Amino acid sequence: MRATLAATAAILLLCAGVAFAAGEVRQSGTSSQGRSVALVARTDLLSRYFIRWRAKCPGTTYTGSSDLRRIALRPDGSFRATLRYSHAVGGGRRAHVSVTLSGSVNRAGTKASGVFGGAARIDRLGTCRSGRLTWKTRKNAD
Numbered sequence: 001m002r003a004t005l006a007a008t009a010a011i012l013l014l015c016a017g018v019a020f021a022a023g024e025v026r027q028s029g030t031s032s033q034g035r036s037v038a039l040v041a042r043t044d045l046l047s048r049y050f051i052r053w054r055a056k057c058p059g060t061t062y063t064g065s066s067d068l069r070r071i072a073l074r075p076d077g078s079f080r081a082t083l084r085y086s087h088a089v090g091g092g093r094r095a096h097v098s099v100t101l102s103g104s105v106n107r108a109g110t111k112a113s114g115v116f117g118g119a120a121r122i123d124r125l126g127t128c129r130s131g132r133l134t135w136k137t138r139k140n141a142d
Contacts, residue, residue: 026140046079049067053065064118071101081102095120117132
């Protein structure tokens with residue numbers, strides 16, 4: 001009887017840990033700029049991380065968003081990623097963007113937090129920098 005109870009308890013504990021692994025958990029929140037952040041987490045990766053951000057430029061402000069995909073999660077839930085891309089910003093100019101992201105997702109997959117930084121070098125304007133942004137997300141209501 002004790003062996004059966006112990007086995008049942010072990011199975012329940014394993015199932016509780018697998019609940020996050022069985023699917024994706026969607027989270028949303030804000031950055032220290034008050035802009036939106038969203039992510040989709042699984043036990044082994046962030047399948048998507050999206051953030052809206054602003055950066056100070058010489059004489060203006062750059063407003064952008066970054067969409068990072070397939071970021072590996074370490075066993076402790078931490079992650080780190082970089083992304084570089086370019087896009088047209090008007091007036092025949094291009095923004096050459098570089099972003100860095102780090103953070104962690106809790107074991108249950110219900111919340112995450114971290115740091116984000118972005119820079120955009122815009123042709124004939126200069127470099128725009130977001131500075132160090134912090135962000136937090138929580139699991140969306142089902």
